[in-house]
Amino acid sequence: xxxxxxxxxxxxxxxxxxxxxxxxxxxxxxxxxxxxxxxxxxxxxxxxxxxxxxxxxxxxxxxxxxxxxxxxxxxxxxxxxxxxxxx
Amino acid sequence: xxxxxxxxxxxxxxxxxxxxxxxxxxxxxxxxxxxxxxxxxxxxxxxxxxxxxxxxxxxxxxxxxxxxxxxxxxxxxxxxxxxxxxxxxxxxxxxxxxxxxxxxxxxxxxxxxxxxxxxxxxxxxxxxxxxxxxxxxxxxxxxxxxxxxxxxxxxxxxxxxxxxxxxxxxxxxxxxxxxxxxxxxxxxxxxxxxxxxxxxxxxxxxxxxxxxxxxxxxxxxxxxxxxxxxxxxxxxxxxxxxxxxxxxxxxxxxxxxxxxxxxxxxxxxxxxxxxxxxxxxxxxxxxxxxxxxxxxxxxxxxxxxxxxxxxxxxxxxxxxxxxxxxxxxxxxxxxxxxxxxxxxxxxxxxxxxxxxxxxxxxxxxxxxxxxxxxxxxxxxxxxxxxxxxxxxxxxxxxxxxxxxxxxxxxxxxxxxxxxxxxxxxxxxxxxxxxxxxxxxxxxxxxxxxxxxxxxxxxxxxxxxxxxxxxxxxxxxxxxxxxxxxxxxxxxxxxxxxxxxxxxxxxxxxxxxxxxxxxxxxxxxxxxxxxxxxxxxxxxxxxxxxxxxxxxxxxxxxxxxxxxxxxxxxxxxxxxxxxxxxxxxxxxxxxxxxxxxxxxxxxxxxxxxxxxxxxxxxxxxxxxxxxxxxxxxxxxxxxxxxxxxxxxxxxxxxxxxxxxxxxxxxxxxxxxxxxxxxxxxxxxxxxxxxxxxxxxxxxxxxxxxxxxxxxxxxxxxxxxxxxxxxxxxxxxxxxxxxxxxxxxxxxxxxxxxxxxxxxxxxxxxxxxxxxxxxxxxxxxxxxxxxxxxxxxxxxxxxxxxxxxxxxxxxxxxxxxxxxxxxxxxxxxxxxxxxxxxxxxxxxxxxxxxxxxxxxxxxxxxxxxxxxxxxxxxxxxxxxxxxx
Numbered sequence: 001x002x003x004x005x006x007x008x009x010x011x012x013x014x015x016x017x018x019x020x021x022x023x024x025x026x027x028x029x030x031x032x033x034x035x036x037x038x039x040x041x042x043x044x045x046x047x048x049x050x051x052x053x054x055x056x057x058x059x060x061x062x063x064x065x066x067x068x069x070x071x072x073x074x075x076x077x078x079x080x081x082x083x084x085x086x087x
Numbered sequence: 088x089x090x091x092x093x094x095x096x097x098x099x100x101x102x103x104x105x106x107x108x109x110x111x112x113x114x115x116x117x118x119x120x121x122x123x124x125x126x127x128x129x130x131x132x133x134x135x136x137x138x139x140x141x142x143x144x145x146x147x148x149x150x151x152x153x154x155x156x157x158x159x160x161x162x163x164x165x166x167x168x169x170x171x172x173x174x175x176x177x178x179x180x181x182x183x184x185x186x187x188x189x190x191x192x193x194x195x196x197x198x199x200x201x202x203x204x205x206x207x208x209x210x211x212x213x214x215x216x217x218x219x220x221x222x223x224x225x226x227x228x229x230x231x232x233x234x235x236x237x238x239x240x241x242x243x244x245x246x247x248x249x250x251x252x253x254x255x256x257x258x259x260x261x262x263x264x265x266x267x268x269x270x271x272x273x274x275x276x277x278x279x280x281x282x283x284x285x286x287x288x289x290x291x292x293x294x295x296x297x298x299x300x301x302x303x304x305x306x307x308x309x310x311x312x313x314x315x316x317x318x319x320x321x322x323x324x325x326x327x328x329x330x331x332x333x334x335x336x337x338x339x340x341x342x343x344x345x346x347x348x349x350x351x352x353x354x355x356x357x358x359x360x361x362x363x364x365x366x367x368x369x370x371x372x373x374x375x376x377x378x379x380x381x382x383x384x385x386x387x388x389x390x391x392x393x394x395x396x397x398x399x400x401x402x403x404x405x406x407x408x409x410x411x412x413x414x415x416x417x418x419x420x421x422x423x424x425x426x427x428x429x430x431x432x433x434x435x436x437x438x439x440x441x442x443x444x445x446x447x448x449x450x451x452x453x454x455x456x457x458x459x460x461x462x463x464x465x466x467x468x469x470x471x472x473x474x475x476x477x478x479x480x481x482x483x484x485x486x487x488x489x490x491x492x493x494x495x496x497x498x499x500x501x502x503x504x505x506x507x508x509x510x511x512x513x514x515x516x517x518x519x520x521x522x523x524x525x526x527x528x529x530x531x532x533x534x535x536x537x538x539x540x541x542x543x544x545x546x547x548x549x550x551x552x553x554x555x556x557x558x559x560x561x562x563x564x565x566x567x568x569x570x571x572x573x574x575x576x577x578x579x580x581x582x583x584x585x586x587x588x589x590x591x592x593x594x595x596x597x598x599x600x601x602x603x604x605x606x607x608x609x610x611x612x613x614x615x616x617x618x619x620x621x622x623x624x625x626x627x628x629x630x631x632x633x634x635x636x637x638x639x640x641x642x643x644x645x646x647x648x649x650x651x652x653x654x655x656x657x658x659x660x661x662x663x664x665x666x667x668x669x670x671x672x673x674x675x676x677x678x679x680x681x682x683x684x685x686x687x688x689x690x691x692x693x694x695x696x697x698x699x700x701x702x703x704x705x706x707x708x709x710x711x712x713x714x715x716x717x718x719x720x721x722x723x724x725x726x727x728x729x730x731x732x733x734x735x736x737x738x739x740x741x742x743x744x745x746x747x748x749x750x751x752x753x754x755x756x757x758x759x760x761x762x763x764x765x766x767x768x769x770x771x772x773x774x775x776x777x778x779x780x781x782x783x784x785x786x787x788x789x790x791x792x793x794x795x796x797x798x799x800x801x802x803x804x805x806x807x808x809x810x811x812x813x814x815x816x817x818x819x820x821x822x823x824x825x826x827x828x829x830x831x832x833x834x835x836x837x838x839x840x841x842x843x844x845x846x847x848x849x850x851x852x853x854x855x856x857x858x859x860x861x862x863x864x865x866x867x868x869x870x871x872x873x874x875x876x877x878x879x880x881x882x883x884x885x886x887x888x889x890x891x892x893x894x895x896x897x898x899x900x901x902x903x904x905x906x907x908x909x910x911x912x913x914x915x916x917x918x919x920x921x922x923x924x925x926x927x928x929x930x931x932x933x934x935x936x937x938x939x940x941x942x943x944x945x946x947x948x949x950x951x952x953x954x955x956x957x958x959x960x961x962x963x964x965x966x967x968x969x
Contacts, residue, residue, distance in 0.1 A: 038922070038924065038932065038935075039922075040930060040931075040932060041930075043214070044929070044930050044931045044932055045931075045932055046932065046933075070939075072939040072940070074938055074939050074940040074942065075936070075938075075939040078936065078939040078940075079935060080935050081932075081935070086217065
């Protein structure tokens with residue numbers, strides 16, 4: 001983003017909105033590691049559509065995995081992973 | 088029993104082909120006649136003996152087995168003309184739209200078919216949802232084609248006329264089932280795949296019935312009535328109807344009858360086959376019995392709450408259970424359930440005879456089935472069951488008992504049994520109790536376990552189940568026993584605890600002013616089987632006397648510290664420090680109550696962070712249960728000793744109080760009048776988003792509610808802790824300040840749907856008021872109290888408000904019940920994996936960590952790893968700031 005300055009385009013504002021948790025696109029190695037740790041096939045993760053605004057913003061392609069870091073009332077920060085699907 | 092072991096790898100559903108039906112059939116059904124004049128089933132009729140045995144002792148004409156072994160056999164009926172299977176009309180419709188009327192190929196180009204097929208195969212296993220949308224896409228694309236891409240034939244629109252008639256508009260007109268069958272059987276299997284059908288098990292032409300399977304008699308047994316008449320099953324009736332219609336159609340065809348007649352008869356056959364499958368089709372007249380009752384046909388057997396799935400597979404009736412009315416018994420332990428002798432002598436537990444219990448077992452057998460504790464059956468090592476009701480020489484049988492026998496003995500004291508009250512919304516709705524066999528005809532339970540079951544004794548019934556295996560009993564004792572369910576997973580606090588008189592009793596016993604003589608102390612301690620030392624008396628002269636706090640302290644562990652405000656500690660009785668006159672701050676040091684009383688926030692049920700909560704979490708559930716058993720018996724004994732009751736005078740408002748309360752109401756009336764005047768003059772400032780009249784109503788409700796609270800408070804102000812009603816409300820035993828207000832001050836505004844009551848005549852509720860009267864009395868404000876009594880008009884308003892409450896509860900229970908069902912069905916197969924993630928039975932991740940923090944609310948201090956405040960109190964016995 002443009003160096004701390006408030007961005008003007010709506011697409012980037014999505015990232016700044018306080019109700020939008022932090023999304024990170026994983027590299028292939030990271031993704032494989034996550035899958036191994038959780039012992040799941042990618043499609044057993046919760047899905048997110050590639051057309052989802054946040055996925056489009058990250059440039060996620062179907063088959064990618066996105067890490068979501070949410071604020072949680074019980075645990076402080078909770079980490080979730082989502083599998084990008086067509087759509 | 089079959090010896091071969093086979094493992095089911097999967098289940099696949101398909102459609103029966105005509106050939107399959109013929110192959111599995113043992114006989115063709117040819118005649119509508121069922122029995123001959125002697126009442127013997129006719130061969131070739133729907134009760135053909137080859138379809139399976141019906142009477143015990145007979146051998147099956149097909150398989151030679153007896154009733155118990157014969158699985159039943161299908162027959163078949165050849166239809167004169169094919170008919171449509173009503174369950175598949177939508178599939179047929181789709182296929183007719185998506186395929187060519189002349190060459191019967193999918194109306195998609197050859198290349199596309201190949202492309203979609205390979206795509207479909209790749210998607211099918213991993214992305215079933217995507218595969219489905221692909222199929223949907225192909226179907227739509229094919230249906231849109233106006234010209235066949237294969238043969239170039241022009242396409243017509245096919246219309247479905249409910250329930251089962253297909254019409255080709257502008258083409259051949261009505262499509263008869265035989266034409267459709269021809270069409271469907273021409274569709275190549277390779278094309279079917281892209282339309283989402285599996286041609287291996289579901290060729291579309293099989294959706295048109297030309298051979299009807301006739302189910303075995305075991306599926307549709309006839310019943311012999313008392314009069315000796317035979318009543319046939321609905322399915323049998325329907326099958327006879329089908330055969331008749333079929334015969335007629337066959338005749339008409341053979342005699343070369345005019346087409347209209349054939350068509351009519353064909354329609355009739357179609358109708359009968361349709362209702363045979365489903366008798367609740369929209370637009371189809373239901374087939375009825377002679378009595379006018381709709382027939383229960385195939386679909387009706389499966390559907391709905393009482394259907395095969397919900398009624399017989401998801402829910403079954405069980406043996407070894409009992410149900411009766413419940414009643415309270417404060418003398419039981421919380422882990423116990425009182426079971427009537429009658430029930431205990433019907434429910435049995437199998438016990439294996441061993442050298443160690445053989446004497447006991449002999450005793451049971453000797454007592455027989457009619458004397459408790461006895462036994463109902465003996466199973467010998469060969470597995471033969473002896474019914475003790477018919478054994479003449481019990482003595483000889485008892486003698487012959489040896490290890491290896493099993494005795495099905497009566498339920499005895501100490502057995503575990505599962506106790507349940509519907510609706511089971513909770514895991515605490517089914518708990519294991521220890522049996523206590525008692526005289527009487529009701530199940531007895533301890534009052535402290537009423538909250539988890541949500542039980543009371545106004546006629547509630549409960550169920551009892553006797554676990555039959557050692558494993559089941561062990562599981563029940565270790566996991567389901569009442570004391571192991573004291574802490575609720577809902578909020579981590581105890582759901583079992585003191586209620587009503589336990590709280591009043593605890594309060595009265597621990598009052599500062601309670602002094603007990605030696606006799607009283609002995610009496611109290613005897614009720615709880617106390618065997619330790621009696622502490623030093625708090626008062627030595629003129630007579631030795633003990634305080635109630637001393638007695639209560641005997642039940643606490645010696646290393647237990649606690650400090651906490653009681654329910655009483657509010658308003659004028661608020662206590663925040665050790666030195667406080669009102670004695671409403673409970674201080675326990677080293678197991679001794681130093682100050683404070685016991686009330687709802689100390690020993691109450693559903694009270695987290697209470698003395699009892701910490702006692703249970705720190706000393707274990709066993710200690711907690713013991714504490715409850717003893718403390719509650721103690722409190723009840725004490726409340727019996729001093730006597731605790733309420734009378735009309737206790738809710739009689741003090742004269743001065745009533746006057747002040749009346750003034751409050753009167754001034755509020757003046758305020759309301761002012762509001763109404765302002766409203767009429769148009770000077771009322773509307774609340775944002777509300778109309779003027781809505782604003783007025785809100786303001787009036789607000790004024791009146793405040794008036795009620797205020798006048799209630801003035802009346803309550805005059806009450807003291809000598810007043811039992813006030814004591815019950817203040818300690819949390821029963822009732823609230825609002826209840827007292829309504830009893831002795833004012834009932835307040837009655838409402839329907841949250842509004843003042845206004846429905847009735849035009850502009851007024853009752854003819855006693857002027858039209859348009861907006862005053863408090865005219866719209867359901869009741870200035871009388873229950874003590875003073877209600878005027879007839881007030882009774883009317885009160886009834887209107889009360890009715891709404893009843894309707895609400897009735898509606899809410901059904902709605903929330905259905906919501907619960909949906910929720911449970913969606914969640915039932917989720918489980919917490921060893922890595923603390925929540926997964927579905929397919930291994931899909933639902934939560935990455937259970938509750939995001941993987942915390943069991945029963946085992947932590949409100950989600951935190953440590954409760955620092957509690958640790959300080961626990962060890963130091965004192966907390967710096969409260």
